[in-house]
Amino acid sequence: MSVSHYPAVSFDQTVRRHTLSVIVDNEPGVLSRIAGLFSGRGYNIESLTVSETEAEKHISRITIVTSGSEKIIDQIKNHLDRLVPVHRVVDLTLQGESIERELALLKVVGKGDHRMEALRLATAFGARTIDATVTSFVFELTGATDDIERFIKVLGPCGLAEVSRTGIAAMARGSEVM
Amino acid sequence: MSEMMTGAEMVVRALRDQNVEHLFGYPGGAVLPIYDALFQQDFVKHILVRQEGGAVHSAEGYARSSGKVGVVLVTSGPGATNAVTGLTDALMDSIPLVCITGQVPTHLIGSDAFQECDTVGITRSCTKHNYLVKRIEDLPRILHEAFYVASNGRPGPVVIDIPKDIQFAKGVYSRPKDNQHKTYRPTVKGDLSKIKAAIDLMSKAKRPVFYTGGGVINAGPHASALLRELVHLTGFPCTSTLMGLGAFPAADKQWLGMLGMHGTYEANLAMHGCDVMINIGARFDDRITGRIDAFSPGSRKIHVDIDPSSINKNVKVEIPIVGDCAHVLEDMVRLWRELSPQVDKPALKSWWGQINEWRGRNSLGFQNSDTIIKPQHAVQRLYELTKGRDTYVTTEVGQHQMWAAQYFHFEEPNRWMTSGGLGTMGYGLPAAIGVQLAHPKALVIDIAGEASILMNIQEMSTALQYRLPVKIFILNNEYMGMVRQWQELLHGGRYSSSYSEALPDFVKLAEAYGSHGIRCSDPAKLDDAIMEMIETPRAVIFDCVVAKEENCFPMIPSGKAHNEMILNDFTGDTKTVIDAKGRELV
Ligand SMILES: Cc1cc2nc3c(=O)[nH]c(=O)nc-3n(C[C@H](O)[C@H](O)[C@H](O)COP(=O)(O)OP(=O)(O)OC[C@H]3O[C@@H](n4cnc5c(N)ncnc54)[C@H](O)[C@@H]3O)c2cc1C
Ligand SMILES: Cc1ncc(C[n+]2csc(CCOP(=O)(O)OP(=O)(O)O)c2C)c(N)n1
Ligand SMILES: [Mg+2]
Numbered sequence: 081m082s083v084s085h086y087p088a089v090s091f092d093q094t095v096r097r098h099t100l101s102v103i104v105d106n107e108p109g110v111l112s113r114i115a116g117l118f119s120g121r122g123y124n125i126e127s128l129t130v131s132e133t134e135a136e137k138h139i140s141r142i143t144i145v146t147s148g149s150e151k152i153i154d155q156i157k158n159h160l161d162r163l164v165p166v167h168r169v170v171d172l173t174l175q176g177e178s179i180e181r182e183l184a185l186l187k188v189v190g191k192g193d194h195r196m197e198a199l200r201l202a203t204a205f206g207a208r209t210i211d212a213t214v215t216s217f218v219f220e221l222t223g224a225t226d227d228i229e230r231f232i233k234v235l236g237p238c239g240l241a242e243v244s245r246t247g248i249a250a251m252a253r254g255s256e257v258m
Numbered sequence: 259m260s261e262m263m264t265g266a267e268m269v270v271r272a273l274r275d276q277n278v279e280h281l282f283g284y285p286g287g288a289v290l291p292i293y294d295a296l297f298q299q300d301f302v303k304h305i306l307v308r309q310e311g312g313a314v315h316s317a318e319g320y321a322r323s324s325g326k327v328g329v330v331l332v333t334s335g336p337g338a339t340n341a342v343t344g345l346t347d348a349l350m351d352s353i354p355l356v357c358i359t360g361q362v363p364t365h366l367i368g369s370d371a372f373q374e375c376d377t378v379g380i381t382r383s384c385t386k387h388n389y390l391v392k393r394i395e396d397l398p399r400i401l402h403e404a405f406y407v408a409s410n411g412r413p414g415p416v417v418i419d420i421p422k423d424i425q426f427a428k429g430v431y432s433r434p435k436d437n438q439h440k441t442y443r444p445t446v447k448g449d450l451s452k453i454k455a456a457i458d459l460m461s462k463a464k465r466p467v468f469y470t471g472g473g474v475i476n477a478g479p480h481a482s483a484l485l486r487e488l489v490h491l492t493g494f495p496c497t498s499t500l501m502g503l504g505a506f507p508a509a510d511k512q513w514l515g516m517l518g519m520h521g522t523y524e525a526n527l528a529m530h531g532c533d534v535m536i537n538i539g540a541r542f543d544d545r546i547t548g549r550i551d552a553f554s555p556g557s558r559k560i561h562v563d564i565d566p567s568s569i570n571k572n573v574k575v576e577i578p579i580v581g582d583c584a585h586v587l588e589d590m591v592r593l594w595r596e597l598s599p600q601v602d603k604p605a606l607k608s609w610w611g612q613i614n615e616w617r618g619r620n621s622l623g624f625q626n627s628d629t630i631i632k633p634q635h636a637v638q639r640l641y642e643l644t645k646g647r648d649t650y651v652t653t654e655v656g657q658h659q660m661w662a663a664q665y666f667h668f669e670e671p672n673r674w675m676t677s678g679g680l681g682t683m684g685y686g687l688p689a690a691i692g693v694q695l696a697h698p699k700a701l702v703i704d705i706a707g708e709a710s711i712l713m714n715i716q717e718m719s720t721a722l723q724y725r726l727p728v729k730i731f732i733l734n735n736e737y738m739g740m741v742r743q744w745q746e747l748l749h750g751g752r753y754s755s756s757y758s759e760a761l762p763d764f765v766k767l768a769e770a771y772g773s774h775g776i777r778c779s780d781p782a783k784l785d786d787a788i789m790e791m792i793e794t795p796r797a798v799i800f801d802c803v804v805a806k807e808e809n810c811f812p813m814i815p816s817g818k819a820h821n822e823m824i825l826n827d828f829t830g831d832t833k834t835v836i837d838a839k840g841r842e843l844v
Contacts, residue, residue, distance in 0.1 A: 091574055105441060108390065109378060120383050151570060158567035164387040164407055164442045 190239030266291035286333025288360025314344020319689030335373030350679025386414030394429035411444030448581030461599030472501030473539015508667035523621035552819035654710030684713025768799035779803035
């Protein structure tokens with residue numbers, strides 16, 4: 081939200097969610113440079129995922145989910161692009177439908193009916209059971225953010241005790257490469 | 259040519275290879291090896307400042323007046339933290355700097371070692387880029403890359419943090435062959451189709467105005483020459499921001515004076531009423547736009563800027579052109595000549611008629627006095643008496659800065675050094691020292707306020723050591739005048755802590771620093787006193803005692819539009835011109 085009492089009338093204020101893929105040199109400090117850019121200029125980060133993708137070239141791919149008006153999203157992209165270690169910034173949202181996945185680990189603790197219900201739900205959602213004791217399960221689910229959120233919601237009453245999520249990895253559909 | 263040497267020697271060699279003749283610095287434990295390497299050569303001259311903040315501002319003045327990269331060397335911990343204000347200042351004003359900081363040895367990093375601080379962490383957001391060197395193999399590349407990054411694209415400060423063990427370590431030095439960077443490659447050539455669209459829009463304009471800025475200065479003297487050519491070819495009026503003064507000559511008929519909060523009536527009204535605005539290297543700063551929703555409501559805008567993030571940041575423009583001012587101006591001049599478009603002569607004539615009417619308001623006019631020196635008059639006399647000399651002006655921050663911008667006129671770029679974006683009091687004296695080193699024979703004047711000058715007064719000692727004849731011209735109103743003015747306008751005239759209490763005797767202070775002191779409070783003696791200052795071959799502190807409660811007008815009060823300026827002949831109540839919402843703004 082802009083705090084100025086002078087609305088910038090000429091800009092479209094509709095807030096949209098965008099997924100950005102950023103290819104960077106995997107050098108020390110690159111992540112804090114990006115995180116600092118977002119906090120310093122008051123932009124939102126909804127999800128941030130980083131991993132080295134080409135080890136020999138020291139290249140990492142960062143996936144950022146953010147939201148803002150068209151003007152803010154353009155500013156974010158321009159600011160990212162002018163950082164020295166950034167190779168490329170691609171707005172997957174503008175490229176048409178992209179594939180977005182995240183992974184969640186979910187621990188359910190309990191006995192009796194709850195336990196059976198949790199297992200049934202896991203099967204229905206296509207989650208894998210990767211750990212089980214007599215009083216607990218750990219499920220793994222990979223999917224779009226919405227799927228994961230739905231799964232978390234339904235598991236809640238079944239003794240869901242702990243959640244760990246990776247953040248989003250994203251890629252454009254089709255033969256186009258970054 | 260590859261050679262074995264220590265990290266410290268690499269630093270000095272790289273500076274030499276980058277043709278760095280002056281280095282501003284202050285020693286300490288974590289940079290002793292570099293100081294030792296400096297001691298053993300005489301190409302790079304080290305200028306010992308009295309506080310690291312002074313080193314950075316000196317380097318800024320040096321850079322801005324010469325077009326070179328300014329270079330700084332400071333120690334770890336307090337040396338680095340003292341440099342932070344200057345680095346932020348350089349980032350805001352797009353000044354190319356390389357600042358080398360010492361760091362504790364690599365194996366001690368993170369242990370709260372003596373004089374350790376997280377320099378790259380602290381300076382990440384106030385530099386264009388920064389490096390912590392962890393391997394001697396990386397040092398030669400980083401040293402040269404830093405110069406490339408500082409000076410290419412939108413210029414800015416770059417920090418290289420070098421742990422002490424790396425300074426002692428031996429490695430192979432070679433100067434990288436290509437001066438390119440693998441990821442950082444700013445666009446310098448503008449998109450020709452956009453430039454064509456801009457020329458087309460300009461040729462149809464009825465009420466055009468050139469709004470030029472610091473980007474033209476950054477692009478080098480050639481860009482200023484091209485700007486003049488284009489403005490003359492088109493016959494359009496031209497104004498500039500504080501940072502762009504000198505790119506277009508103040509004596510030119512097409513010059514409207516500076517625009518913005520303290521700009522002229524004609525410049526601001528031309529911006530407000532234009533139908534085509536041609537922004538060359540300016541960033542729609544809030545001191546320019548005032549109230550955004552009322553800013554130049556009827557115009558279509560062209561914006562030339564090397565930094566895509568400056569475009570559509572504050573103001574939406576129809577024709578954005580990403581590129582270097584010099585390249586884009588060259589294309590514009592060429593296309594304009596090729597097409598020699600039929601401009602709308604009657605419309606332009608009536609536009610100039612309107613502008614001349616606004617000029618007739620004489621918005622820089624002021625009530626002079628023959629009993630007390632008016633600050634505006636003092637700057638006017640300073641300007642008249644230094645005309646025709648090889649003069650460079652720096653300033654501190656406050657009313658005197660604005661009066662300098664309004665009444666001292668510049669015909670050439672790189673002659674005017676001021677802290678615009680950050681507004682750092684204490685900038686002017688060290689900056690003047692940097693300018694004087696770059697231009698030893700020139701007349702270098704810091705137009706100062708009595709409060710600001712005390713922020714880096716210790717640099718008088720630097721001026722003495724290197725025999726730099728800088729002139730400090732203090733408009734002494736015994737107030738933090740700019741603060742007092744805002745308190746008058748916004749806070750009912752309650753002058754909370756803005757009176758300059760317990761000032762030193764500036765004449766004695768000058769003498770204590772081995773320089774010459776002059777005091778003048780009589781308008782009749784002002785010219786002689788100024789001449790005495792100019793003719794003194796040493797540093798001078800001139801205590802010019804001026805009217806205490808003079809306001810700096812014209813002024814667009816915060817929260818108002820360009821057509822709601824207050825002028826010098828304002829007769830209403832200054833205490834009620836700004837509304838509650840305007841008070842929230844800075
Ligand atoms: C007390 C006070 C009062 C002030 N009042 C005023 C006032 O009344 N009027 C005023 O004008 N200012 C005023 N200022 C200064 C103001 O705060 C800004 O610093 C100034 O307006 C910015 O100038 P600029 O737009 O030219 O931008 P700069 O800060 O000089 O930025 C330059 C722009 O050009 C771009 N650029 C850089 N290099 C190139 C290149 N080679 N090619 C193309 N583009 C390039 C950059 O990306 C940037 O967008 C005041 C400051 C203070 C401290
Ligand atoms: C480092 C710093 N601190 C505070 C300010 C806020 N400030 C802006 S102008 C000003 C007063 C300057 O007084 P003086 O140097 O006497 O100049 P004058 O306005 O009287 O000409 C102050 C305190 C600033 N710009 N920089
Ligand atoms: Mg003062």
